[in-house]
Amino acid sequence: MLNYLVKRILWMIPMLIGISLISFFIMHLAPGDITSNESAFNPKASEESRQKLRELYNLDKPIIVQYGLWLKRIVQLDFGSSFASHQRPVLWETKDENGNIKPGLIQKALPITLLINLLTILLIFSISILLGTIAAIKKNKIPDRIITLFVFIGFAIPGFWLALILMYSLGVVNQVLPISGLHSVGYEQMSKLGQIFDLLKHLALPVFISCLSGLAGISLYVRNGMIEILNQDFIKTARAKGLYEKKVIFVHTLKNALLPLITILGLSIPGLIGGSVIAESIFAIPGMGKLFYDAVLMRDFPVVMGILTIGSILTLIGNLIADLAYAWADPRIRRGLVK
Amino acid sequence: MHKFLALIFLSLVVGCNNSQNLDNTNYDDPIPPESGGVLTNAMIGEPNNLIAMIAGDSASSAIAGQIFNALLKYDQNLGFEGDLADSWTISDDYKKITFNLKQDIKWADDKPFTCEDVLFTWKKVTDPDTRTPYGSDYQLVSSASCANNHIFIAEYDEPYAPALETWASLHILPEHLLKNENINDTYFSLNPTGTNFYALDEWTTGQQVKLKTNPNSVHGRPLLEKKITRIIPDLSSQFMELIAGNIDLMNINPIQYSRVFPSRSELNDKINLYKEMGNGYTYFGFNLKKKPFDDLNIRKAISYAINKEEIINGVLLGLGEEITSPYKPGTYWENKSINKISFDVSKSRELLEKSGYQLNANNIYEKDGKPLAFEILTNQNKQREMTAVLIQRRLQDIGIDVSIRVIEWASFVNRFIKTGEFEAVVLGWSLSLDPDQYSIWHSSQDGPGQFNFIGYNNPRVDTLLENGRKELKNEKRKQIYDEFSKIIYDEQPIIYLYAGYGLTAIHKKIKGVKKITPPAGVFHNDYEWYIPKKFRRNEMSL
Numbered sequence: 001m002l003n004y005l006v007k008r009i010l011w012m013i014p015m016l017i018g019i020s021l022i023s024f025f026i027m028h029l030a031p032g033d034i035t036s037n038e039s040a041f042n043p044k045a046s047e048e049s050r051q052k053l054r055e056l057y058n059l060d061k062p063i064i065v066q067y068g069l070w071l072k073r074i075v076q077l078d079f080g081s082s083f084a085s086h087q088r089p090v091l092w093e094t095k096d097e098n099g100n101i102k103p104g105l106i107q108k109a110l111p112i113t114l115l116i117n118l119l120t121i122l123l124i125f126s127i128s129i130l131l132g133t134i135a136a137i138k139k140n141k142i143p144d145r146i147i148t149l150f151v152f153i154g155f156a157i158p159g160f161w162l163a164l165i166l167m168y169s170l171g172v173v174n175q176v177l178p179i180s181g182l183h184s185v186g187y188e189q190m191s192k193l194g195q196i197f198d199l200l201k202h203l204a205l206p207v208f209i210s211c212l213s214g215l216a217g218i219s220l221y222v223r224n225g226m227i228e229i230l231n232q233d234f235i236k237t238a239r240a241k242g243l244y245e246k247k248v249i250f251v252h253t254l255k256n257a258l259l260p261l262i263t264i265l266g267l268s269i270p271g272l273i274g275g276s277v278i279a280e281s282i283f284a285i286p287g288m289g290k291l292f293y294d295a296v297l298m299r300d301f302p303v304v305m306g307i308l309t310i311g312s313i314l315t316l317i318g319n320l321i322a323d324l325a326y327a328w329a330d331p332r333i334r335r336g337l338v339k
Numbered sequence: 340m341h342k343f344l345a346l347i348f349l350s351l352v353v354g355c356n357n358s359q360n361l362d363n364t365n366y367d368d369p370i371p372p373e374s375g376g377v378l379t380n381a382m383i384g385e386p387n388n389l390i391a392m393i394a395g396d397s398a399s400s401a402i403a404g405q406i407f408n409a410l411l412k413y414d415q416n417l418g419f420e421g422d423l424a425d426s427w428t429i430s431d432d433y434k435k436i437t438f439n440l441k442q443d444i445k446w447a448d449d450k451p452f453t454c455e456d457v458l459f460t461w462k463k464v465t466d467p468d469t470r471t472p473y474g475s476d477y478q479l480v481s482s483a484s485c486a487n488n489h490i491f492i493a494e495y496d497e498p499y500a501p502a503l504e505t506w507a508s509l510h511i512l513p514e515h516l517l518k519n520e521n522i523n524d525t526y527f528s529l530n531p532t533g534t535n536f537y538a539l540d541e542w543t544t545g546q547q548v549k550l551k552t553n554p555n556s557v558h559g560r561p562l563l564e565k566k567i568t569r570i571i572p573d574l575s576s577q578f579m580e581l582i583a584g585n586i587d588l589m590n591i592n593p594i595q596y597s598r599v600f601p602s603r604s605e606l607n608d609k610i611n612l613y614k615e616m617g618n619g620y621t622y623f624g625f626n627l628k629k630k631p632f633d634d635l636n637i638r639k640a641i642s643y644a645i646n647k648e649e650i651i652n653g654v655l656l657g658l659g660e661e662i663t664s665p666y667k668p669g670t671y672w673e674n675k676s677i678n679k680i681s682f683d684v685s686k687s688r689e690l691l692e693k694s695g696y697q698l699n700a701n702n703i704y705e706k707d708g709k710p711l712a713f714e715i716l717t718n719q720n721k722q723r724e725m726t727a728v729l730i731q732r733r734l735q736d737i738g739i740d741v742s743i744r745v746i747e748w749a750s751f752v753n754r755f756i757k758t759g760e761f762e763a764v765v766l767g768w769s770l771s772l773d774p775d776q777y778s779i780w781h782s783s784q785d786g787p788g789q790f791n792f793i794g795y796n797n798p799r800v801d802t803l804l805e806n807g808r809k810e811l812k813n814e815k816r817k818q819i820y821d822e823f824s825k826i827i828y829d830e831q832p833i834i835y836l837y838a839g840y841g842l843t844a845i846h847k848k849i850k851g852v853k854k855i856t857p858p859a860g861v862f863h864n865d866y867e868w869y870i871p872k873k874f875r876r877n878e879m880s881l
Contacts, residue, residue: 032749035472041752043768043778045395045472047788056470084387087524100526108544164575172583179583180576181569182546185379185876284571286385286545294384299749 008323012316019312020074024067024305033059033299034083057083070305079106079309080302084295090306105291106306112182113275113287119207121268124214125261131215132222133254139227147219155216160278163209167282170205178202180284206283210276218264225257262329266322270315273307366609366847366874376870377565378849381577381586385545385570388528391510392464392471402548402568406533407510408557410438410457410491411503415857415864417670417772419503423452423511423534423557424491433498433811438491438506445555446513447538452557454485459514461493463522470523476505498809500816504773536561536866546570561866562851581844582606587870588845593656596842613843614658615856616667619769620838621726623715626762627832628794631711636694638831642680643687644737645730651837654725659839664824665768665776668838670858672774672817674824680831687737704738712740713762718751723765726836730765757787759794770838774820777804780827795832848874 034057035050054060058069073080079091082105092104131151135144171179178184182202183195190198229235230253238248275289288307295303327334386399389406412422421427424438444452461483463469479502482494495502513532520527530539534557537550550566569586571577578595580586596614600606623645625632632638651659663679666672696704696711704711715730717723724745731741746755755761768779778784781804784791800823807819827833843861845852851868852861 030750031753036749036752041790042395042472043771043776043790044476046475046778047786049472049474050788052467053470053472056468081524087388087528096526098526100530102526102529103544164579167576167579172579175583179579179585180571180573183543185567281572282576284546284569284573284576286570290572297748 005324008320012313015316016309016312017071020071020305020309021067023308023312024070025063027301027304028063028066030299033057034301035059037084037298070302074309079306082295082300082303084298084300084303090302091310105303106288106310109275109286109288109291110273112285113289114272116203116207116210116275116285116287117272119203120210120214121265121272123207123211124218125265127211128215128218129222129254129258129261132219133226133249135219135223136226136230136253136257137249139223144223151216151219154212157212159209159213159276160282162212163205163279163282166205166209177204180282182285206279206285209279218261221261221264222257225260226253229253229256259326259329262325263322266318266325269318269321270311273311273314364609364874370850370871370873372562372851372867372869373871374560374562374869375564375872376562376875377567378563378588378868378870379567379569379586380588381569381571381580383570383572383574383577386548389531389539390512390522390525390528392473393469393523393528395472402550403510403531403533404535405537405550405566406531406535406539406553407512408533408535409507409509409511410440411507413507413772413859415859417667417858419507422507423457424506427503429811433500433809434496435492435494436502436506437486438493440489440491441557442489444534444557446515446534447532447553447555448513448516449555450513450515452511452513452534453488454491455488456514457491457511458483458485459518460509460512463512463517464509466522468523476501477509498811500808500811501773501775537566540565558866562869563865581610581846584609584846587849588843591842591844593658593839593842595844596658597656600844609847610844611847611852613845613852613856613861614840615843615860616660616669616770616858617839617841619767620662620665621723621765621767621836622833623726623730623836624764624766624793624833626759626764626793627796628759629762631694631706632762634694635830636690637711638834639680640687640690640694641734641739642831642834643683643690644733644739645834645836646682646733647836648682649733650726650729653729654722655837655839658842659837662770662835662838663828664820665770665779665827665835666774666820666824667770667772667858670772671813672820674821674828676821677825677828680828684737691738698738702738703740710740711738712742714742714744715763715765716744716746716751716755716761717765718748719745722839723767727765756792759787759792764793765836774816775804775808776820776823777808780804780823793832797826797830800826 033054035053051060058066061069070080079089081087081089088102089104091106093101093107094104095101131147135147138144167179170177178201182199184198184202187195187198235248235252238252239245273288274292275285275287277289277293279285280287280290291303292307294300295307382398382401384396384398386394386402387396388394388399389403391400391403391407394400394403408422410422410424411419411427414420421441423441423444425441427436427438429436438457440452440454440457446452461477461480464471464477465474465480479495479499480493481496484492486492493502493506511534516527516532517525529542532538533553534555536553536556536558538553540549540551542548547567547569550568552560552564554560569580571580574592577586577589578591581589591612596612600610600612623641625638627633647661651657651661660668661679662668663677664672664674691704691711694706696706699705699710701710715727717727724743727743727745731743734741756764778790780791780795780800782791782796782798782801785794785796803819803823803826807816807823810816810819828835841860845861848870849868850871851864853864857863
């Protein structure tokens with residue numbers, strides 16, 4: 001088992017190098033660099049000074065040399081500094097000799113995105129399992145139909161549109177929820193509990209909107225898995241030996257139906273760090289989606305590469321965790337691994 | 340697209356909803372100025388860096404402009420007045436400017452402001468290691484020196500007329516805090532010390548920037564105690580925050596200005612709208628190095644075929660003006676004697692036929708078997724895209740086959756503009772305050788990456804632009820640039836389409852905003868703005 005783990009982790013290194021090489025080259029295939037963004041298209045900024053900037057950022061060197069320089073820094077875990085948000089560290093805060101701390105871009109954006117995505121996944125899974133189970137028990141009856149209809153409406157409705165309606169009705173007309181942002185004015189003065197409550201109030205709409213599109217897939221997954229298992233012989237046996245229906249459903253059926261969800265859960269780990277650009281813009285949430293999107297538009301290479309690298313590491317770890325969890329849950333796979 | 344849909348929907352909801360949060364406060368009563376209070380506004384992007392010479396984005400300059408001063412500034416009629424300088428003199432040969440700096444000025448950290456700070460800033464902006472794109476204007480200064488603590492002297496090898504403007508846009512930085520720092524990555528850029536009305540109070544990354552009054556401000560204390568700028572990237576969300584009363588002002592778009600507000604009287608009870616000439620214009624430009632755009636008749640024919648009024652009404656809902664020179668309408672440098680080319684299909688056809696074009700069987704003009712067809716290129720900008728579509732339709736009517744290509748900005752510049760691989764563009768330039776247009780129109784400026792990318796080349800214009808840079812007498816300069824504007828308009832290397840208005844919505848609880856907006860804009864006197872106590876939010880804890 002340990003052997004297997006070490007092997008898998010060692011395999012990640014060449015994979016990461018490959019991923020980063022491809023990302024680096026694709027990124028440089030896009031025309032332009034940091035000196036060609038829209039605000040630099042200014043008659044007061046001369047081409048000579050832009051050329052000088054390119055040299056200062058090493059952008060005049062061949063791509064392979066630039067990649068080498070980047071790789072050299074990254075193996076020392078130095079993700080560099082952003083070109084656009086001038087010289088703010090990409091990953092983690094830095095301290096200068098006077099003790100002033102410059103916050104890192106990913107460091108600031110990641111916790112917010114993680115929190116939203118964790119809440120979202122938690123909600124999606126718990127609601128979907130509930131809905132899927134009900135739909136399976138009441139297969140082809142009215143509750144099943146209603147649930148299917150509801151989750152598909154949620155899936156089909158454009159999120160930004162619903163978001164704006166909800167913001168208008170809950171934030172402007174009836175001022176029960178904040179419209180945008182993460183904190184209210186005067187957040188610093190609130191008690192710890194008040195701060196948490198304030199944050200949750202601000203997150204309510206964004207989390208609700210991101211949940212909506214995820215319900216359909218997973219609840220149908222649960223429903224179909226349940227139906228398949230309910231038709232199997234061992235369930236008949238369980239019923240025949242007189243078990244309570246509750247026990248049949250929740251212990252014997254649900255447990256087995258949930259097995260494939262482990263894979264989905266593992267595969268959604270890399271998704272945890274990706275934010276939605278549209279939702280983050282509408283709700284004014286400074287998360288990873290907006291950070292990445294702006295960096296791409298600005299050709300802010302260190303930030304783009306930083307996010308891609310962290311993303312690929314998490315994807316690889318996510319895959320590993322999914323495989324391990326699967327092995328833990330299913331003895332047949334476990335035996336295969338050890339061999 | 341999604342914003343547009345959202346706006347339509349919003350106006351629907353807005354139209355049929357009798358808002359329940361109607362507050363009956365009357366904001367119109369006159370109330371004498373009271374200091375204190377917090378102004379909350381919103382911005383679509385976060386500032387990069389509060390050292391403006393390095394940052395270059397508009398969000399940074401907006402915030403940094405409240406913290407730092409330059410030597411000069413624009414007064415409300417867009418003339419110069421002293422900012423950190425009390426007065427200035429220009430030598431008779433126009434090669435030397437002497438600034439008398441204000442005395443007894445202190446930085447926000449109580450250290451004295453002296454000429455050394457100005458000299459230091461000049462050294463930094465011209466230092467080849469400083470990551471600024473704006474150095475070239477200041478490299479023209481052949482020697483800069485301090486005669487004493489309060490006299491700064493800048494000498495030029497040749498007279499440079501835009502010099503005063505350059506000294507009005509360079510924020511003076513404190514030497515004592517920066518001399519041992521690397522200006523490119525100093526912490527100072529996130530936590531600056533300046534001399535202007537406000538100082539940084541708190542900056543919450545990605546969320547808001549809070550400013551507080553600077554007790555040492557060179558122009559005295561402003562009335563508003565604090566200013567909070569929230570970062571809200573989406574304009575629809577900003578608008579909802581505005582009507583919910585959570586932000587006090589924002590820039591609005593033409594739909595909000597002329598559709599939403601007129602249909603909701605309760606909004607007009609609490610929000611004032613201001614309209615002023617914006618800072619830029621949109622044009623249709625030809626690649627003059629390509630056929631057939633080297634032919635004046637063709638350019639004029641296209642100009643006659645485009646209905647500019649229709650574009651202003653369609654794209655800006657009428658909230659813009661036609662221009663005939665690259666200067667703000669109504670300001671000193673505008674050449675008011677130019678006759679506009681107005682929409683005239685028959686003139687357009689006449690000119691096309693004069694150049695030897697005939698309509699073919701498909702109703703498209705052609706010459707020597709080659710149809711008159713080209714592609715309009717523009718970047719992802721809703722207004723420019725809509726403009727291109729309206730132009731395409733008008734040209735189609737007359738018999739010119741036009742296609743449109745919309746491209747992301749960086750690709751647009753690098754693949755097409757820099758390489759000269761384009762036929763026509765819809766783009767914008769700013770309406771500059773100084774009349775100098777050298778980098779856009781001089782024939783020496785048409786290399787890759789330079790701004791005369793349309794390839795305009797007229798020796799007379801070159802001479803005018805060179806002379807205009809050396810002439811510091813306003814009357815003579817005005818003559819030069821009037822002739823320049825006239826030649827450009829006669830030759831139509833670009834077709835001026837429109838200059839849009841800047842539209843601002845300000846909550847009525849903000850008092851002291853001038854009813855008639857001066858040329859320098861509605862924010863010009865924001866240090867006199869105030870919020871009466873009874874209208875303030877419950878913000879004691881701030």
